Amino acid sequence: MPKKPKKTGKEETTDIYRLLFEASEKKRKKKRIELLQSVGVEDIFEKGNITIDMKTCKGVECKFCIDVCPTSALYWKTGEVYITKELCIYCTSCVLNCMVDNCIEVTRKRPNGETETFCKPQDVFLLLDKLNTRNRIKTLKKLLPDDETYLKRYGKHFSKFKKEK
Numbered sequence: 606m607p608k609k610p611k612k613t614g615k616e617e618t619t620d621i622y623r624l625l626f627e628a629s630e631k632k633r634k635k636k637r638i639e640l641l642q643s644v645g646v647e648d649i650f651e652k653g654n655i656t657i658d659m660k661t662c663k664g665v666e667c668k669f670c671i672d673v674c675p676t677s678a679l680y681w682k683t684g685e686v687y688i689t690k691e692l693c694i695y696c697t698s699c700v701l702n703c704m705v706d707n708c709i710e711v712t713r714k715r716p717n718g719e720t721e722t723f724c725k726p727q728d729v730f731l732l733l734d735k736l737n738t739r740n741r742i743k744t745l746k747k748l749l750p751d752d753e754t755y756l757k758r759y760g761k762h763f764s765k766f767k768k769e770k
């Protein structure tokens with residue numbers, strides 16, 4: 606009878622849980638792409654999460670979040686707001702329009718790995734302000750001359766100023 610090979614402890618093992626997780630992630634991603642394509646939306650933030658606190662939600666009196674959601678990820682059923690998570694693109698429109706702070710929470714991951722969380726309109730405004738400032742600086746940098754051009758253009762005024770002193 607042939608001898609069984611001795612176990613060294615270094616044999617490769619198959620991590621069935623990891624494989625199952627990867628398979629379900631792939632399925633989820635495929636479904637998400639299909640759904641978003643069908644409503645004509647480009648997938649911007651791939652990773653994120655959205656939750657709604659039903660204890661603080663004003664529900665029937667409001668439904669603002671449902672009205673503003675661009676992908677119809679939010680819908681009204683049996684007296685509550687429901688989420689189709691695969692349709693959410695983490696755009697934060699619902700947070701911006703929700704009448705209750707900390708009721709909707711959107712967390713999203715940027716391609717550079719940075720994570721952002723939004724629970725109230727102010728969080729969205731702060732981000733918009735940051736982006737606007739960045740854009741203003743970029744535009745100004747394009748409009749303003751570099752040091753050399755600046756000196757060529759205005760240098761003579763400085764020398765005049767020195768002489769007057």
Ligand code: SF4
Nearest residue numbers: 674693694696697699
């Ligand atoms: S984050 Fe945007 S896409 Fe997601 S549920 Fe809110 S409004 Fe809809």
Ligand code: SF4
Nearest residue numbers: 662663667668670703
């Ligand atoms: S906007 Fe906020 S309070 Fe209004 S229904 Fe949506 S989650 Fe509830």
